[in-house]
């Protein structure tokens with residue numbers, strides 16, 4: 001079984017390494033999405049961070065070379081993201097901004113208004129990548145309005161999130177839509193490498209973007225002795241090894257935190273590479289152990305009672 005999983009991983013990484021990518025001055029690779037738009041495959045996550053802390057973290061990150069920020073309406077910090085983009089002085093077109101619609105905003109005619117509200121909160125004229133946050137409620141109606149916003153130039157690419165929880169949603173969103181999902185945001189890290197979901201992305205050229213890339217700071221993962229050995233070999237930290245593994249697997253990765261030292265540490269992964277043996281060792285850590293384990297039924301209840309800020 002382990003051999004089959006390893007072979008599957010190697011096939012996936014070959015597929016990714018065939019893609020030609022440019023890198024920016026910090027070494028961050030840019031993937032061409034299935035609609036031709038280029039996205040930096042490394043960014044800052046902002047989950048569970050207040051508006052003001054988010055703004056400060058984004059300003060630090062943008063100074064350190066980050067050009068991709070992931071937020072969501074549900075995080076309540078889109079305003080902080082937009083303010084940081086403006087205050088950074090970096091041209092808007094050089095920064096990739098991602099946000100997500102909540103299920104209470106889904107539905108034809110409803111979602112288009114929600115997108116305009118989102119743009120107001122961000123204080124921006126367009127969003128680079130807009131996700132449906134959860135495959136719950138009228139996500140197909142939402143998608144129709146997202147397609148309209150895409151055609152109107154308010155959004156540059158459309159994405160799906162957490163559709164691994166609902167196969168029928170993934171299938172409908174890739175098969176019954178005009179503008180196809182370009183990115184799928186899912187929980188993914190060395191302990192849950194999500195081989196089955198990643199295989200489904202391939203025929204549609206959907207990029208895997210990893211949330212909880214560091215297991216949400218789980219100490220067992222960050223103190224894993226195997227990762228520590230690879231870190232010692234490269235004179236890097238275990239967190240840097242995990243993030244470098246994400247990049248070399250071809251993922252887009254958005255580690256979250258507000259600590260300036262960690263923000264710097266996390267982007268300092270483009271001056272070394274893991275060799276095939278390191279990659280094989282990292283792949284062998286997979287046990288498909290997720291850290292977020294809410295069932296679809298629990299999630300359905302949760303999303304409609306979630307107190308939006």
Ligand SMILES: NC(=O)c1ccc[n+]([C@@H]2O[C@H](COP(=O)([O-])OP(=O)(O)OC[C@H]3O[C@@H](n4cnc5c(N)ncnc54)[C@H](OP(=O)(O)O)[C@@H]3O)[C@@H](O)[C@H]2O)c1
Nearest residue numbers: 045046047070161211212213214215216217255256257262
């Ligand atoms: N689509 C979705 O449903 C969904 C769900 C979850 C997250 N996301 C997105 O994915 C992003 C990433 O997920 P996440 O932030 O929850 O988890 P994560 O990136 O896996 O882990 C973040 C935690 O790791 C620790 N950490 C980060 N850098 C570190 C470093 N250099 N050294 C030591 N510890 C470090 C910090 O933990 P402590 O501060 O606890 O020490 C930090 O809070 C989010 O911010 C959000 O943008 C999306």
